[in-house]
Amino acid sequence: MGRKLVLTFIAAALSLAGSASVQATTGEGAREGRPLVIAHRGASAERPEHTLAAYERAIDQGADFIEPDLVVTKDLVLVARHESELSATTDVASREEFEHLRRTATIDGRQVAGWFAEDFTLAQLRTLRVRERVPNIRPASAAYNGLYQVPTFAEIVQLLRIKEAETGRAIGLYPELKNPTLMLEQHGIDMVDLMVRELRAHGLDSEQSRVFVQAFEIGPLQRLNARIDTRLVLLIRDTGGPYDEPAMRWADMLTPSGLAQIATYADGIGPWLGHVIDDAMQPTRLVADAHAAGLVVHPWTLRRENGFLPGALQAPGGPEAVGRYMPLWRAAIASGADGFFTDHPADLRALIDGD
Numbered sequence: 411m412g413r414k415l416v417l418t419f420i421a422a423a424l425s426l427a428g429s430a431s432v433q434a435t436t437g438e439g440a441r442e443g444r445p446l447v448i449a450h451r452g453a454s455a456e457r458p459e460h461t462l463a464a465y466e467r468a469i470d471q472g473a474d475f476i477e478p479d480l481v482v483t484k485d486l487v488l489v490a491r492h493e494s495e496l497s498a499t500t501d502v503a504s505r506e507e508f509e510h511l512r513r514t515a516t517i518d519g520r521q522v523a524g525w526f527a528e529d530f531t532l533a534q535l536r537t538l539r540v541r542e543r544v545p546n547i548r549p550a551s552a553a554y555n556g557l558y559q560v561p562t563f564a565e566i567v568q569l570l571r572i573k574e575a576e577t578g579r580a581i582g583l584y585p586e587l588k589n590p591t592l593m594l595e596q597h598g599i600d601m602v603d604l605m606v607r608e609l610r611a612h613g614l615d616s617e618q619s620r621v622f623v624q625a626f627e628i629g630p631l632q633r634l635n636a637r638i639d640t641r642l643v644l645l646i647r648d649t650g651g652p653y654d655e656p657a658m659r660w661a662d663m664l665t666p667s668g669l670a671q672i673a674t675y676a677d678g679i680g681p682w683l684g685h686v687i688d689d690a691m692q693p694t695r696l697v698a699d700a701h702a703a704g705l706v707v708h709p710w711t712l713r714r715e716n717g718f719l720p721g722a723l724q725a726p727g728g729p730e731a732v733g734r735y736m737p738l739w740r741a742a743i744a745s746g747a748d749g750f751f752t753d754h755p756a757d758l759r760a761l762i763d764g765d
Contacts, residue, residue, distance in 0.1 A: 444762045446749025448584055449473035450711050451492065455753040458540045458551055459499070460490040461558040462569050469573045471756035472763075474749070475582035475622070478566050480601070481527040482593065483535055488563040488604055492543060493517075493588055495524040500538040501556065508534070515596075517589060518653060528597055535560050547717035547729045567612045582620035586645070590630040591654040602633045615640050622708075624680055627654045632675045641677040643708065648682040664696060669703040678706035680751070683742060685709070691741035698746070710751035712739050712758055736761075 452464025453471055465476045478490040495517075496502045502525045511530065514523045527535065536559055545552035561569075563585065570581050590601040605623060609615040615638040624643040625631055631642045651658045662668050664685060672679060678700075685696050686709045700707045713719070717729030724733045739761060742750060752758045 445743060445747060446474040446582075446708065447472060447755050447758050447762065448475045448477055448708060448749050448751045449755045450477055450751040450753050451479065452476060453753070453755055454551070455548060455714070456551055458542045458554055458558060459492060460561070461540050462561050462565065463554070463558055465561075465566060465569060466573065468755045469570075469577070469581055472759035473581070473755040475584040475620070476566070476570065477584040477586065477751065478561075478563065479586045479588050480563060480605070481588050482599055482601055482604060483527055483530055483532045485531045486599065486604060487532045488601075488608055489527060489532070489535065489560050490563065490566060491527060491560060491588075494527045494593075495522055496527060496530075496538065497524040499543050500540055500560065502538050505538065517592065528593065528599065532562070544717065547715050549730055563608050564612070567608075567614070580620055582622070583614065584622045584624065584643075586624045587627075587630055589653070590625060591627050602630050602637075605634065606637050609638060609640055617641065622678065627652050628658075628675070629654045635675040642675065643678040643680045643706075644672055644676045645710075646679055646681040646685065648684055664699075666699050666703065669700050669705060673703045673705055676705070678708060678748070680708045680710060683709045683711070686745045686747055687738075687741050691738065693741075693745040701746075706748040707746075708749040708751065709742065709745075709747050712742060712750050712752040712754070714754055714757065 449465070449468030451459035452461065453467035454464055457464035457467050460478060468476050479492050480488045481491045481494040482488055492499055502508055508525060511525050513526070514521055515526060538560060539556045540558045540560060541555040542548050542552035567583065570583060574581050587601050587605060593599045593601055606615070609621065614621050617639040619640055621640045622643045623634060623640055624645050626645040626647065628644070631644060634640070634642055646660050646664065649660065651660050663672060681696065686694060686707065688694055697707050714732050714735045715729060716724040716727065716731045716733045719733040719735060723735060723738060725731050739758070743762065750758060
């Protein structure tokens, strides 16, 4: 996830600084009904994303949910990576023993060269070590390069339960299936089946489970909806449409009638932040329309660094410098959305709680 939001009228957002936090409608037991803090890939601004260390850090910082992106190994184990191509987030490119696995694949209509999780057994994958994906923006996180392995979904569930016992509070899980239709088409691997198997094995397949399963595709969510009661979220990009329904456009799906259709198979939407607040950082109609359709709204992604912020909000310094993010975050909260993905769970927790 993640795209720069072009903003033009900063003064409009500054007027929102004193706005009260909005009541969430998630039924999640969030703190006094306030929006959920969803740790985007863990505390990914401080530790390499999708590591047990990043998830644990996020939990310790007060995240309500942790979000693992899931890909699959050759021997059908769900593991956490931002995408199936491994060279951006592991040391695989320096490992001569895996050079023979380098190939080119077509993903979302583009050619990608590298090493892919589905070509590795879990045992092979576990020999790799994780690295920071954007070291120019997160040099502090890059200091932890080489320390961690790629975690399995089962290990993430185990960590969550250990931390629940340690902290005495419920912690949610927000897994994303990465390119499930493509995986089925190209490799015959059914990630929906694997997700159902894992959720059932861990007793996380009921509506009462603190779990949202998310995807950018319609078909996998419809299949999940038919098989389990776990809550489901359709992710929505800024432009285009779902991969598995090329004739459909996100813009049409965000209309009242489109949202009503989404509500037949999903419990919420995870839209790009620009769908929720406009260029002047004023709320759009999306949250109200989604709530009217019975859907919760969890936009992505709240970040602080210049490298992720529009020019108008950037501070002096390089891409790693902390920009003027607070007006954007306050405007997002004022939209009435039910929760937010963030790379900085401690900061969002403090803002929502008024600390």
